[in-house]
Amino acid sequence: MAAAAVQHLAGHEAVAARYRDVDRAYGETRDLRLLGFMFFLVSDCILFSSFIFAYVYLRVSAPTWPPIVDGHQLPWFDTSFAAMNSVVLFGSGVTMHFALENWKHLNTRKFNGWLIATIVLGIGFLLGQAHEYSVVNISWQGSTMGASFFTLTGMHGFHVFIGVCYLAILGIQANRGVYTSSKYFGLTAGTLYWHFVDVIWVALFSLFYLW
Amino acid sequence: MHAGTSTTHDAHDVHDHIHPPPEGFVRKYVFSLDHKVIGFQYFFTGLLIMFIAGSFAELVRLQLTDPKGAIMSHQAYNTMFTMHGTAMVWLVLIPLVTGALGNFVMPLQIGARDVAFPWLNMASFWILPLAALILFSSLLFGGPHAGWTEYPPISLADGTAGALWCAAIFTIGISSTMTGLNFMVTIMKMRAPGMTWTRMPLFVWATFATALMNMIATVALSAAVGALFLEHVFNVPFYDAARGGSAVLYEHMFWFYSHPAVYIFIIPAFGVVSEVIPTFSRKPIFGYKMIAFSSMAIAILAFTVWAHHMFPSGLAPWLQLPFMILTYAIGIPTGIKIFSWMATLWGGRIHFTTSMLYALGFLITFTFGGITGVFLASVPVDLHAHGTYFVVGHFHYVVAGGAVMGFLAAIPYWYPKATGRMLSERLGQLGFWLFFIGLNGTFLPMHWLGLEGMPRRYASYVDFAKAVPDAVFWNQFETAFSFLMMASIGLLAFNVIWSLRHGKVAGINPWGARTLEWTISSPPPYYNFKKVPEVYGRPYDFDKPLPYRNTDNELDAFPEYGKTVMPTPQPVGAGV
Numbered sequence: 001m002a003a004a005a006v007q008h009l010a011g012h013e014a015v016a017a018r019y020r021d022v023d024r025a026y027g028e029t030r031d032l033r034l035l036g037f038m039f040f041l042v043s044d045c046i047l048f049s050s051f052i053f054a055y056v057y058l059r060v061s062a063p064t065w066p067p068i069v070d071g072h073q074l075p076w077f078d079t080s081f082a083a084m085n086s087v088v089l090f091g092s093g094v095t096m097h098f099a100l101e102n103w104k105h106l107n108t109r110k111f112n113g114w115l116i117a118t119i120v121l122g123i124g125f126l127l128g129q130a131h132e133y134s135v136v137n138i139s140w141q142g143s144t145m146g147a148s149f150f151t152l153t154g155m156h157g158f159h160v161f162i163g164v165c166y167l168a169i170l171g172i173q174a175n176r177g178v179y180t181s182s183k184y185f186g187l188t189a190g191t192l193y194w195h196f197v198d199v200i201w202v203a204l205f206s207l208f209y210l211w
Numbered sequence: 212m213h214a215g216t217s218t219t220h221d222a223h224d225v226h227d228h229i230h231p232p233p234e235g236f237v238r239k240y241v242f243s244l245d246h247k248v249i250g251f252q253y254f255f256t257g258l259l260i261m262f263i264a265g266s267f268a269e270l271v272r273l274q275l276t277d278p279k280g281a282i283m284s285h286q287a288y289n290t291m292f293t294m295h296g297t298a299m300v301w302l303v304l305i306p307l308v309t310g311a312l313g314n315f316v317m318p319l320q321i322g323a324r325d326v327a328f329p330w331l332n333m334a335s336f337w338i339l340p341l342a343a344l345i346l347f348s349s350l351l352f353g354g355p356h357a358g359w360t361e362y363p364p365i366s367l368a369d370g371t372a373g374a375l376w377c378a379a380i381f382t383i384g385i386s387s388t389m390t391g392l393n394f395m396v397t398i399m400k401m402r403a404p405g406m407t408w409t410r411m412p413l414f415v416w417a418t419f420a421t422a423l424m425n426m427i428a429t430v431a432l433s434a435a436v437g438a439l440f441l442e443h444v445f446n447v448p449f450y451d452a453a454r455g456g457s458a459v460l461y462e463h464m465f466w467f468y469s470h471p472a473v474y475i476f477i478i479p480a481f482g483v484v485s486e487v488i489p490t491f492s493r494k495p496i497f498g499y500k501m502i503a504f505s506s507m508a509i510a511i512l513a514f515t516v517w518a519h520h521m522f523p524s525g526l527a528p529w530l531q532l533p534f535m536i537l538t539y540a541i542g543i544p545t546g547i548k549i550f551s552w553m554a555t556l557w558g559g560r561i562h563f564t565t566s567m568l569y570a571l572g573f574l575i576t577f578t579f580g581g582i583t584g585v586f587l588a589s590v591p592v593d594l595h596a597h598g599t600y601f602v603v604g605h606f607h608y609v610v611a612g613g614a615v616m617g618f619l620a621a622i623p624y625w626y627p628k629a630t631g632r633m634l635s636e637r638l639g640q641l642g643f644w645l646f647f648i649g650l651n652g653t654f655l656p657m658h659w660l661g662l663e664g665m666p667r668r669y670a671s672y673v674d675f676a677k678a679v680p681d682a683v684f685w686n687q688f689e690t691a692f693s694f695l696m697m698a699s700i701g702l703l704a705f706n707v708i709w710s711l712r713h714g715k716v717a718g719i720n721p722w723g724a725r726t727l728e729w730t731i732s733s734p735p736p737y738y739n740f741k742k743v744p745e746v747y748g749r750p751y752d753f754d755k756p757l758p759y760r761n762t763d764n765e766l767d768a769f770p771e772y773g774k775t776v777m778p779t780p781q782p783v784g785a786g787v
């Protein structure tokens with residue numbers, strides 16, 4: 001029906017009308033995908049929440065915390081290093097925000113700069129995490145503390161890793177002209193995902209390092 | 212109303228332009244993106260696994276014909292009832308009621324051309340055979356032994372088979388979550404113009420409540436079995452008490468999912484019954500909003516009662532009380548539904564088709580199973596009955612007498628729409644009586660056997676048979692009747708295949724039903740609706756004209772039901 005209507009319009013008007021239609025259609029698919037993506041994040045959040053529940057349950061029901069293994073009480077985690085690493089991750093959330101804002105205003109060069117900064121900070125966080133794993137004095141198998149710590153931070157680190165790859169792909173796509181200033185669902189999704197990973201880290205940081 | 216919907220309608224024209232159907236066998240039938248084909252794929256896969264899992268149950272029943280155990284080792288018996296439960300819950304019931312029914316019916320009922328994410332839908336389906344392969348391959352390693360719940364620490368002794376069990380459940384969990392997400396977005400965003408929330412068919416409400424639970428609860432299960440998998444494979448201590456872990460933690464995480472899981476397969480059955488009863492009573496459904504909202508109430512309450520499965524697990528008394536009261540509370544929305552259906556039947560012109568028989572049978576068996584569930588919600592009763600056959604009887608009345616009966620009501624009801632042919636009513640009605648009698652014969656005696664103390668999950672019951680000599684007779688009785696249910700499912704499979712060729716031609720609307728899927732041809736074309744219809748009322752007002760505008764066939768001028776080919780009810784055994 002829309003196609004027939006377009007044929008009846010002349011020249012300029014026809015083109016304008018077609019773009020209005022396409023925009024509207026884009027708006028609808030964008031709505032679907034955005035809602036679907038939000039629901040994905042909700043279910044992902046519940047995955048983390050379940051493991052966090054397990055950690056809290058095990059910790060609260062343990063007679064001592066940190067647990068005693070082979071007669072020695074396990075050490076606490078190094079809060080100051082993790083705090084520095086957290087700043088790196090939260091900083092990447094800020095740079096990602098600027099990247100998206102610049103995309104909306106067609107500032108491709110600034111967008112690229114902020115996006116690369118985000119990716120670099122993300123990799124920096126992963127390296128910090130790897131350093132922490134190498135120096136921390138507990139093991140995955142040795143205790144419930146190690147089990148929850150390595151499982152949860154490992155899951156989170158995996159999410160950051162996927163996020164870094166995703167942002168890199170988005171950057172390539174954006175420079176190839178896949179997105180425009182009004183149609184950039186992929187970038188919205190990438191930004192949401194990146195902020196989601198930040199928020200999960202807030203919970204993990206407070207539960208492992210501040211509690 | 213009409214004017215208000217016109218702008219959205221234009222947008223639909225653009226967005227929902229008709230795609231050409233795919234060509235080639237693989238794109239059409241194997242990796243199809245069409246929700247109707249995917250529904251069929253779920254249906255046939257689910258039915259096939261139902262036969263396998265049903266055979267496991269028959270082996271369990273045969274074993275119990277002798278108190279010493281008639282046919283297999285205790286080890287093999289444990290594997291059989293574990294595999295029966297696991298396969299039936301995750302690979303049969305949930306895929307059948309959400310994957311098969313939800314996929315085929317829901318988009319048609321909301322006037323959509325497909326689900327929101329067809330690719331995701333296809334992926335969700337193909338995960339099912341993969342998960343089935345993983346689960347059944349565990350038999351090569353001796354199979355899991357700890358029952359469908361796989362509680363640690365016992366399940367930790369299952370080794371590789373236990374790890375495969377976890378992998379299978381984790382995999383199928385991904386599929387359920389994605390289906391839930393997909394259906395949520397579809398129902399929220401893709402309804403036909405004018406179809407407000409309170410104009411949705413009740414089956415769509417049921418699918419929405421189910422999708423919500425699927426999306427939220429399944430991930431908790433994935434976490435529970437994911438941690439169990441890590442413990443199996445990498446020896447990570449989550450549940451091992453010797454290293455500070457907690458088996459009760461697993462129970463919490465498992466039941467946070469698995470209580471809603473029971474509703475994931477019962478609520479679509481509620482939806483089916485809410486469609487079948489008004490259609491075959493020729494009356495508007497009584498209490499539309501009550502039924503719709505009680506589905507949501509059940510879905511939300513479902514997340515607050517999980518610990519009633521853990522009363523004997525040493526739950527603190529101050530925690531037992533709220534879980535007991537909340538469990539009682541679920542009886543209220545459920546009771547509202549039962550009374551609404553009965554009020555719909557009241558004074559209606561009732562047509563005893565196969566679907567209607569199953570729906571009426573559902574009312575009886577489900578209500579019975581619901582009432583024994585209220586008994587079990589009480590902590591003092593549960594502490595005594597929890598380890599006995601009373602629980603097995605209760606659970607199977609709810610699942611076989613509720614979810615499966617609802618599913619069996621749906622098959623003859625939507626089969627004409629899906630294939631263009633009617634199922635044989637005579638075979639269908641015979642199948643109903645076989646199933647109904649078989650079900651009651653199998654599971655009713657379990658209640659008194661359980662109250663007399665027959666322990667569940669035991670491969671032999673020599674001591675119990677000494678104390679209660681009747682027990683042997685009743686167990687043999689149950690085994691005999693259980694084969695009637697198998698025969699009924701076999702008859703259904705035969706009927707489904709035979710009627711593809713030989714069934715009566717159905718036409719657009721054989722039942723005189725009023726939801727949107729009955730306004731398009733049978734089977735529906737690839738794109739479902741040539742023109743996206745507009746909706747200006749609820750579908751259940753049988754005394755009024757259809758509340759749709761812009762439908763693409765003669766149904767607009769179809770106030771009476773003269774064109775229906777509703778079969779006249781016949782007693783079983785009467786001539787063709």
Ligand SMILES: [Cu+2]
Nearest residue numbers: 470517519520
């Ligand atoms: Cu329950």
